[in-house]
Amino acid sequence: MRHLLLIIAALGLARPALAADLAHGEVLYNARCGACHSPDADRVGPHHRGVVGRVAGTVEGFAYSPALKAAGLTWTPDLLDRWLTKPAALVPGTRMVFRVADPADRADIIAYLESLK
Template identity: 50%
Template structure:
């Protein structure tokens, strides 16, 4: 095998690893979500808004939940990218937010947490009851 083929194979392997790590580990993310439970729940509002239905929802978008004016003005739609930025430093992304948690500085933990939130959003707990 030529050195070009070796470099190409190595580069493809690195891309595969990066792609796999970008999807996150929902199992590890569930453990990280334990930090959020002081203020949030999946299916109901607490001090913070519920996380069911988070993906695709505009910031400040849970009907009946009282958000800070900063979050109401944020013009954010929650997706993996916006959640990653927000979770890294909530008060930096939305100055004036009432969220007091400093964030999740570790990128891998954020990716895992986002994977969990995405998976949980598809769970029976987050699906409306069929009547």
């Protein structure tokens, strides 16, 4: 038992701390964002293909909150990290209330968003 715990501890240390995991990001995206978003279709939230580098609130035909439309932000990985931490802290008045608490999960999801070109 003690050996098993040591092996588990060693595996934990071997895991790269900050390397984003695209495949895990896709799994998280489907599980957590998929109820409201998809890569190519507008649902409760706007579609995400091309979101990195896009000006916030500019998907044609999507009914954004006035706050997000007026925010004047361009989505970068850093800004997406702040957004997913707490959307209303970045854009008070936004309609998106969903948050991702774990920084590693946010990094993985953002890596997946970056792959949607």
